[in-house]
Amino acid sequence: MNKISTPSxxxxxxxxxxxxxxxxxxxxxxxxxxxxxxxxxxxxVAAKTKSSPTPAGExxxxxxxxxxxxxxxxxxxxxxxxxxxxxxxxxxxxRIPGNTANGDTGxxxxxxxxxxxxxxxLMVELGVRHYRFSIAWPRIxxxxxxxxxxxxxxxxxxxxxxxxxxxxxxxxxxxxxDSPQALEDRYGSxxxxxxxxxxxxxxTATVQRLGDRITHWMTLNEIPxxxxxxxxxxxxxxxxxxxxxxxxxxVLQTVHHALxxxxxxxxxxxxxxxxxxxxxxxxxxxxxxxxxxxxxxIAAAKRAFVADKYVGTTVMPMLTGRYSxxxxxxxxxxxxxxxxxxxxxxxxxxxxxxxxxxTGQYVRAAxxxxxxxxxxxxxxxPNIGPSxxxxxxxxxxxxxxxxxxxxxxxxxxxxxxxxGCATEDTVNERxxxxxxxxxxFLKAYLRNAQRAVDEGYPLKGYFHWSLMDNFEWASAFxxxxxxxxxxxxxxxxxxKQSFRWYQQLIxxxx
Ligand code: FCB
Numbered sequence: 305m306n307k308i309s310t311p312s313x314x315x316x317x318x319x320x321x322x323x324x325x326x327x328x329x330x331x332x333x334x335x336x337x338x339x340x341x342x343x344x345x346x347x348x349v350a351a352k353t354k355s356s357p358t359p360a361g362e363x364x365x366x367x368x369x370x371x372x373x374x375x376x377x378x379x380x381x382x383x384x385x386x387x388x389x390x391x392x393x394x395x396x397x398x399r400i401p402g403n404t405a406n407g408d409t410g411x412x413x414x415x416x417x418x419x420x421x422x423x424x425x426l427m428v429e430l431g432v433r434h435y436r437f438s439i440a441w442p443r444i445x446x447x448x449x450x451x452x453x454x455x456x457x458x459x460x461x462x463x464x465x466x467x468x469x470x471x472x473x474x475x476x477x478x479x480x481x482d483s484p485q486a487l488e489d490r491y492g493s494x495x496x497x498x499x500x501x502x503x504x505x506x507x508t509a510t511v512q513r514l515g516d517r518i519t520h521w522m523t524l525n526e527i528p529x530x531x532x533x534x535x536x537x538x539x540x541x542x543x544x545x546x547x548x549x550x551x552x553x554x555v556l557q558t559v560h561h562a563l564x565x566x567x568x569x570x571x572x573x574x575x576x577x578x579x580x581x582x583x584x585x586x587x588x589x590x591x592x593x594x595x596x597x598x599x600x601x602i603a604a605a606k607r608a609f610v611a612d613k614y615v616g617t618t619v620m621p622m623l624t625g626r627y628s629x630x631x632x633x634x635x636x637x638x639x640x641x642x643x644x645x646x647x648x649x650x651x652x653x654x655x656x657x658x659x660x661x662x663t664g665q666y667v668r669a670a671x672x673x674x675x676x677x678x679x680x681x682x683x684x685x686p687n688i689g690p691s692x693x694x695x696x697x698x699x700x701x702x703x704x705x706x707x708x709x710x711x712x713x714x715x716x717x718x719x720x721x722x723x724g725c726a727t728e729d730t731v732n733e734r735x736x737x738x739x740x741x742x743x744x745f746l747k748a749y750l751r752n753a754q755r756a757v758d759e760g761y762p763l764k765g766y767f768h769w770s771l772m773d774n775f776e777w778a779s780a781f782x783x784x785x786x787x788x789x790x791x792x793x794x795x796x797x798x799x800k801q802s803f804r805w806y807q808q809l810i811x812x813x814x
Contacts, residue, residue, distance in 0.1 A: 363754040364814045370473075370765025371810045372434030373427060373787065374722050376480035376525065378410045379774040381440065383417030387455035390446035392482035393493060393534075397544035398780075408780035414772055415795050417459065422797070424466045426788055427771065430803060431810040434473050436721060436767045437463070438480035438525065439514075441506050448484035449502045457513045464517040475767075476514070477522040477586065478507055478569060481530045481544065481777075493545050494531060494558035504568035511576040519581045522721070523569045524562060526588040526660055527618045531558040542778050552638040556617065560640035563621050563650045570652035582655040585622050586721050589614040591664035591699035592706065595679060600669035604676035605702065606710040608667045611674065623711055625651030656764070657707060658721030661749075663692060664699035688745050689726025689783055690776075697748035704756040704763050717762045723749055724769035726776070726783035729800060737789045737800040746802065750809070768806060772797060 378394045398409040416423055427435055441448070443456030464474045483493055491498050503524075511521065533543040535555045540548060549555060570583050592608045594601035609615055616631025617640075625647045632639050670677035686695040700720060708714045727741040746768075756763045773786035781792055787803040790796075 362814060363751060363758075365754060365757060367813070368764075369757070369813065370434045370719065370767075371806075372432045372436055372475070372765060372767040373430065373771040374436040374767040374769050375416070375771050375774065376438040376477065376482075377440035377443075378413070378480070378482040379770075379776070380414040380416040380423075380772070382410065382412040382415045384409075384411045386417065387443070387459065388446055388453040389440065389443045389456060391485040392440065392442045393485055393488050393544040393546075394482050394777075396485050396488070397546045400546070403546065404778050405780040405782045408775070410775040412792075413775045414790050414792075419795065420463050421466055423771065424463075424470060424472070426797060426799065427467075427472055428470045429799070429807070430771075430787070431807050433471060434475060434765060434767065435467055435771075436475040436477065436522070438477035438482075439510060440482050441479060441503075442482060442484045442486075444510050445506045446484065446486070448487035448490070449505060452509045452513075457510070460514055461517065464514065468517060473520060474518045475520040475522060475584070476518050477525050478510065478573075479503065479523065479565075480525040483530075483545075488545050492547065494534070494561050495547070495549075495554065497561055497564065500561050500564035500568050503565040504572040507569045507572040508576045511573050511581075512578075515577045515579060515581065519577070519579055520584070521573050521577075521581055522584045522586050522658060523566045523573075525586045527559060527562045527566070528588060528614045531555065531562055532614075534558070552635075553640075556635065556638055556640040559617050560642065560646070563618065564646060566622060567646075567649035567652050570654075571649075583652075584656040584658045584719065584721070585654055586658035586660060587614075587619045587622070588660040588662075588722075589619060589703070591661065591696070591703035592667045592678075593664045593696060593698045593702045595666045595668045598669075601667065604669040605667045606706065607674060608676045608678060609706045609710045619657075619707075620711065621647060621650050622654070623651065623657065623707075623713055623716070654716065656717045656719055657713070658719050659703050659707070660722035660769075661700045661703045661720050662723060662725075663694045664696035664702065666696075688741060689785070690779060693725055695745070695748075697745075697752050699752070700749050701752035701756045704753075704761050705759075708761050715762065717764045719765040719767065720753060720763070721767050722769040723766065724785050726779075726785045729773070729784050729786075729789055731789065731791075731798065735798065737798055739800045739802045742787075742800070742802040743805045746805065746809075754814075 384395055398404045401407055439460055444453060446453050467474045487493055487502060493499055529543060532555060534541055534545055535547050535549050535558055537549055537552055566585060573583055589612060592605040594605040610628050611630035613631060616628030620628045666679040667676050687693050688695050704718050725742055725745045727739050729737045729739045731737055753766055770785045772788035773784040773790040776783035787800055787806055789798040789800055
């Protein structure tokens, strides 16, 4: 996945990319596939534990399926200089002209720090029972290591209490890209092995203080995005910390240090937790989608999956305790330097794997050395919002299935920890936001999530990205991913039409 917005990324471009024909073509294909249950020519999926057959057209989810929404600290909180918080790398990065759309920063964002009670009420109205948010390391340990800022901890205590009061389970991500600037200044953030140790100490401090209220922990969000996209070989990368390095190997080493942080973080969480807790690793990768559901293309997709750069260097070490041999062969001398015992530390037992599923790539069998061919998307292939987000609803099904099948992790529970799209959401004369594109997107993606569940894959929940429009990193406020519209000038929240749609889906659980 290339989570980089191209200059053509702007919500207004969307109109030109969608016309009646492409829309009908994509939905017609979808409807046909749904009607047959599984595409013709498909290899039957191994018999799985299916409880009761779902009546045709009735795409039910299990009673205990977790419906939620997701956000992240730097994208919504604002209050950048309050109550002892010190700068993160994203505060610094977004201040450098040219790094973010319109030069915007997360200084205020959705002002959630002051409005969290109103935002919890929105969740109550929506009907979600689960909320994934992130804790800002620079609020808890402003210098990255050392003294704990109790006022920062208090904010998350208040937030967790507000959620629990309404029966919403807090799921806290300990790192969603906003690492303390102090550690960038001290040793260059993820370039140093010390970062992993400092992260684990921050986890200990946080879990000791909040573990009585928060029992669902997620370690690092999407390792590829703050390593591969935060460090550029001889050129400026698109994400913080925004460091230019000389070799690809240096980038791979940041990936390895992040994996170590995950492993040491898991150990720290378990040791510090005052109650039984659950730990989730949050991964992102482009799902590989077999272009036809034939045995040949499915086998090709499995081969492509384990050779994928993100899967091979992040998901596989965490889940299997080794880097993918295929990926290592491709990397050659650029492969990370691994010390004895590192991989054992990295592959900690997990309670769940979170998959941030947005986009995918199509693959088919090929008579070449690798046995597969990744298909180039045609120019007119639709994306919904940023250029990296291709409309590939099957990503949710195949993303989950590949973890189970290609990595042999059939018993590892999974959750979609993020999924959503950015659309042009204007407030109409009646004060409404009728975001039909998002609803179309959700219907298609969630049908695929349901298919995974229906076939017995261990998918346990879904967190929509995002509860509300927010600071979308380098695209800043130009990409609106929310179920709730935010007017950044007044901070007024307006639930969109998709909010009502998701509310109904949760109520009916189908
Ligand atoms: C994910 C990020 C999240 C948001 C969405 C659109 O990769 O984790 O913060 O930017 O993409």
